[in-house]
Amino acid sequence: MTFFEARNVNLYFGSFHVLRDVSFEFGKGDVLVVCGPSGSGKSTLIRSINRLAGPLASGSMSIQGCDLKSLPRRDLYRRIGMVFQRFNLFQHLTVLENIALPQRRVLGRSRREAADRARALLDRVGLVDKAETYPVRLSGGQQQRVAICRTLAMEPELLLFDEPTSALDPEMVGEVLQVMRGLASGGMTMIVVTHEMGFARELGTEILFMEQGQVVERAPPVDFFASPREARTRAFLDQILHH
Amino acid sequence: MFTTAYDLFWQYRDVYLRGLANALTAAALGLVLSLCVGVLAGIVRFSSRGIAGRIIGIYVSVVRNTPMLVQVYFIYFGLPALGITLSAFATGVVALTFNSGAYIAEITRGGLAAIPQGQTEAAMALGLNQRVLLARVLVPQAAPTVLPAITGQFVQLIKDTSLLYTIAVLEITKAADDVGNETYQFLEAYLVSCVIYVVICAVLNLLVDQYERRAGFSRHRRV
Numbered sequence: 187m188t189f190f191e192a193r194n195v196n197l198y199f200g201s202f203h204v205l206r207d208v209s210f211e212f213g214k215g216d217v218l219v220v221c222g223p224s225g226s227g228k229s230t231l232i233r234s235i236n237r238l239a240g241p242l243a244s245g246s247m248s249i250q251g252c253d254l255k256s257l258p259r260r261d262l263y264r265r266i267g268m269v270f271q272r273f274n275l276f277q278h279l280t281v282l283e284n285i286a287l288p289q290r291r292v293l294g295r296s297r298r299e300a301a302d303r304a305r306a307l308l309d310r311v312g313l314v315d316k317a318e319t320y321p322v323r324l325s326g327g328q329q330q331r332v333a334i335c336r337t338l339a340m341e342p343e344l345l346l347f348d349e350p351t352s353a354l355d356p357e358m359v360g361e362v363l364q365v366m367r368g369l370a371s372g373g374m375t376m377i378v379v380t381h382e383m384g385f386a387r388e389l390g391t392e393i394l395f396m397e398q399g400q401v402v403e404r405a406p407p408v409d410f411f412a413s414p415r416e417a418r419t420r421a422f423l424d425q426i427l428h429h
Numbered sequence: 430m431f432t433t434a435y436d437l438f439w440q441y442r443d444v445y446l447r448g449l450a451n452a453l454t455a456a457a458l459g460l461v462l463s464l465c466v467g468v469l470a471g472i473v474r475f476s477s478r479g480i481a482g483r484i485i486g487i488y489v490s491v492v493r494n495t496p497m498l499v500q501v502y503f504i505y506f507g508l509p510a511l512g513i514t515l516s517a518f519a520t521g522v523v524a525l526t527f528n529s530g531a532y533i534a535e536i537t538r539g540g541l542a543a544i545p546q547g548q549t550e551a552a553m554a555l556g557l558n559q560r561v562l563l564a565r566v567l568v569p570q571a572a573p574t575v576l577p578a579i580t581g582q583f584v585q586l587i588k589d590t591s592l593l594y595t596i597a598v599l600e601i602t603k604a605a606d607d608v609g610n611e612t613y614q615f616l617e618a619y620l621v622s623c624v625i626y627v628v629i630c631a632v633l634n635l636l637v638d639q640y641e642r643r644a645g646f647s648r649h650r651r652v
Contacts, residue, residue, distance in 0.1 A: 238550055263556030274551035278569050287565060288555035333551075340555060 189214040189375060190344060195245035197234055204230050206399040208245070212392060217370050219386040219407075220379045222396035223422060228379045229271075231396070232346045235377070236266050249344060264292065267342030271349040273329040275321040275336070281308065282317040285336045293340065300339070307335040311365050327358030331365055338369075345369070347378040383426060387411055395419050434617040434624075441608045448604030449625055452590040455518065455600065459525030459586050464579070466526060467533025472563060474534060475541040485534060492531035498592050500528055505596045521593035521600075529586055536578045540571035580637045584630045591626075601625055 188211045197205040204227050212218045220228045233239040235247060235254065247254045249265060257265075275284050285304035289295045295303070308314040311331040321329055330350055337345065347366070351359040363385050370376065370389045380386065386393055386407055393410040395403040395418075403410070403419045414420050438445060474485045492500065501524045508515060508523070515523065544567055552562045591602040599607075605622035609615035 236554055238553065259558075260556060263554060268551075268554040270547060270551060270554075272547050274545075274547035276548060276551070276566055276570075288552075288557060291558075291561045291565070292556040336555070 187213055189216070190247070190249050190377075192247045193245055195231075195234065195247060196243040197230065197239060198243050199240070204239075204399050205234065205242075208396075208399070208401055210394055210401060210404060212375075214375055215373045216375055216391040217389050218377045218392055218394060219390035220377060220394045220396060221381065221383070221386060221422075222402075225398075226396040227399040228396050229348050230399075232268075232348055232377050232379055235346060236262065236268055238268075260292070264340060265343045266346060267337035267340055267344070268346040268348065269330070269334055269337055269350050271353050273321070273326070273333045273353070275329055275333055277321055280318050280320055281313070281324070281332050284321070284332060285339050288336065289339050303339055304335065307338055308332070310368075311335060325358060326354045327361045330354065330358075330362045334362075334365055334369075343375060345374055345376045347376060347380065349379050349381070351380065351382055381426065383411075383423075395422065397422075430617060430620070433614060434620040437608060437612065437614060437617050438621045441604075441611075444599075444604045444607055445601070445621060445625065448599050448601045448622075449629075451518065451598060452587060452600035453629075455521050455525060455590050455593065455598070456583065456586040458522045459529055460583050462522065462526040463529035463533050463582075463586075466530035468537050470530060470534035471537025471541070472568070475538045476559065476563065489531045489534055492528055493535075497524075497528050497589055498595065500524055501592050501596060517593075517596050517598045520596060521590070521598045524593070525586055525589060528589065529582055532582055532585070533579060536575050536582065537571070540575035540578075541567050543574065544570050577637050577641050580633065580640070584633045584637075587630060587633070588626065 191211040193209055195205050195208040196203070208227075208231060210218070220231060222228050230239050234242060237259075242255075249257075252261075254262060275281075276287070279287060282301060282304050285307065286297070286300035289300040289303065290297060305314055305317060308317055311334065313328060313331055313335075316324060316328065316332070321332070324332065334350075350366070351362050354362065359382070363382060366376075366378070366385070367389060378385070378390075388407075390407045393403075393405060393407055394401055395410070395414075395416075397418055403414060403416045405415070410419070411423065414423060470485045470488070474482050474489070476482075501521070504524045504527060505517075505520050508520060548566055548570065549562060552566045557566070590598075590600045593600050594602040594606065597603070601622045605618045608621070609618035612618065
């Protein structure tokens with residue numbers, strides 16, 4: 187059953203046509219991996235889902251049949267969470283406060299409840315001892331794990347990952363992917379923009395390859411890596427896998 | 430000349446100290462009021478692209494592009510024309526607030542604009558509304574960085590009180606002028622006021638420097 191659907195999405199930045207007739211859909215519990223060269227519009231695509239990229243010129247997106255455009259702000263952000271490339275933790279708040287603030291202000295949870303939930307999530311990612319620490323004291327990998335907890339605390343139905351490991355030192359990529367692996371196997375529905383082809387192959391339900399704002403190819407990972415149909419996909423894979 | 434100046438100060442210390450007290454009171458009141466006006470205006474200017482933001486934009490550029498003396502006169506003669514009669518001192522405080530509020534609005538807006546865009550995006554993606562975004566995410570992060578500039582604005586306010594001399598507020602410059610008129614020793618009389626300004630402003634600036642060093646230190650500790 188279709189959980190999320192994008193239909194002929196077009197988006198412009200000024201006169202620049204960033205997304206060209208993008209269409210795709212996926213089911214609940216799926217992990218859609220979006221890849222492609224830089225500037226291909228993959229970040230813009232997921233940012234357009236939660237209104238960080240400006241209004242669509244045409245086309246529509248829907249989650250469980252609800253048109254995203256007509257979904258009230260509150261509902262939209264409750265249902266769709268996002269993890270950023272640069273973590274974007276609130277620098278003036280401790281790890282615990284980072285995770286508790288949105289729960290209290292958006293979901294109306296009590297201080298106690300929000301803190302309990304934050305600790306439980308931190309425990310899951312192995313950072314419960316960092317609860318009282320400020321983000322600047324954490325490594326990139328730790329910050330990203332906290333950012334994932336902050337989003338998970340809101341219990342979204344769909345999680346968007348915008349290159350979650352691209353700003354990390356290589357030795358920290360593993361710990362973040364480990365958390366994402368746990369989420370995927372736990373049935374979380376996700377769209378992941380990433381260059382981590384190992385992750386895509388292992389956990390992707392489907393891979394969306396984009397170039398110049400267009401979807402070039404969409405295929406399950408087995409087919410995508412073994413027998414890409416498009417020449418552009420082959421060129422990209424050659425570059426990324428054998429460099 | 431210096432001994433004469435000192436003698437003058439001692440002889441007319443009442444006048445000078447009254448002037449100093451008035452100047453400090455006016456500056457302090459001006460600071461408190463312009464903080465209220467300026468921070469609010471800065472936040473609105475930062476977050477509103479609409480009519481309110483544009484009105485504040487006009488206010489800020491009017492203040493920045495006219496001499497303060499003109500503003501003082503305008504308020505001094507303008508308020509009565511609007512049927513508002515205030516004492517010279519109160520008029521002076523209004524003028525200081527009007528002027529300083531615009532600068533503090535710009536300082537505030539700059540402080541907010543300097544926060545990385547990612548903080549706003551994260552707050553939005555988590556569903557925080559505009560009010561919570563400002564109150565809990567942006568303003569607390571901007572406050573420590575704009576505080577030195579705002580204290581600097583206080584020093585500016587103290588110096589600007591000298592313009593209130595023109596509307597007959599007894600502040601430091603008026604005190605010096607009165608003493609000069611009485612003794613015909615203008616140079617010495619003004620030298621006294623000069624020393625008073627320097628001492629007060631230098632002390633304040635030192636305090637700001639101290640704060641900046643301490644804040645820098647504590648930020649590093651946190652980092």
